[in-house]
Amino acid sequence: MTRKYLITVGVFGFLSIFFGAVLSHFITGKLTPEHLYQYNTGVQYMMFHTLALLGFAFMHKNISGTHLNVIFTLFFIGIFFFSFGMLIQATSKWTDLSLGFMSFIIPFGAVSFMAGWLYVLWMALAGKYKRKHNHKNKQSHDNQTL
Numbered sequence: 252m253t254r255k256y257l258i259t260v261g262v263f264g265f266l267s268i269f270f271g272a273v274l275s276h277f278i279t280g281k282l283t284p285e286h287l288y289q290y291n292t293g294v295q296y297m298m299f300h301t302l303a304l305l306g307f308a309f310m311h312k313n314i315s316g317t318h319l320n321v322i323f324t325l326f327f328i329g330i331f332f333f334s335f336g337m338l339i340q341a342t343s344k345w346t347d348l349s350l351g352f353m354s355f356i357i358p359f360g361a362v363s364f365m366a367g368w369l370y371v372l373w374m375a376l377a378g379k380y381k382r383k384h385n386h387k388n389k390q391s392h393d394n395q396t397l
Contacts, residue, residue, distance in 0.1 A: 256308040256323060260301055263330055267298035270338060278345060286341040293337030300326045300334075300364065313381045318374055325367030333360025 271294045274287075282290060307314065307322050314322075336350060336357035343349045350356065374380060 253308075253311070256304065256311075256319075259323065259327065260305045260308060263297060263301040263304070267294055267301055270294045270297070278342065281345050282341060286344075289337050290341035293334040293341065296337075296364070297330050297334035300330055300367075310380075314374070315379070315381075318370075318379055321370055322367055325363050325370060329360045329364035329367060331360065332356040333364060336360060 270290075274290055274294065278290075279287065304323060304326055307319060311319060333356075336354070339346075339348050339350055340354065340357065
C-alpha cells in the first residue's frame with residue numbers, strides 16, 4: 252500500500268467524521284430538511300467511498316498499480332466534486348458560500364463515482380486482478396483427478 256493512498260484515506264476519513272460532527276453539533280437546527288438531507292448525503296458518500304478506497308488500498312497486491320490509480324482517481328474526483336459540492340450547496344445560506352454556476356460539478360462527481368464502480372465491475376468480469384493460489388487446494392484437486 253502506498254503512502255499516497257493512506258494519506259488520501261486518512262484525510263477523507265477524518266473529514267467525513269469532522270463534517271458529520273459539525274452537522275450533529277452545530278448546524279442541524281440551521282438547515283432546512285432538504286439542505287439537511289443534502290449535507291448528510293455528502294457526508295455519507297464521502298465515508299462510503301473512503302472505506303472503499305481503504306479496501307482497495309489493501310488489495311494493492313492483487314490489483315495492478317494502473318488499475319488502482321484509476322479507481323482512486325475516479326473516487327477522489329467523486330468525493331471532491333459530489334461530496335464537497337453537496338456540503339457547500341447545503342450550507343450556502345448559512346455560510347455565504349455558493350457554487351453558483353458551478354453547481355454542475357455535483358452530478359459530475361456522481362458520474363465519477365459510478366464510473367469508478369463500473370471500472371471495478373469491468374476488472375472483475377475481465378479478470379484484471381491477480382489471484383492468490385492456495386497450494387493445498389491445488390494438491391487436493393490433483394489427488395482427486397488421479
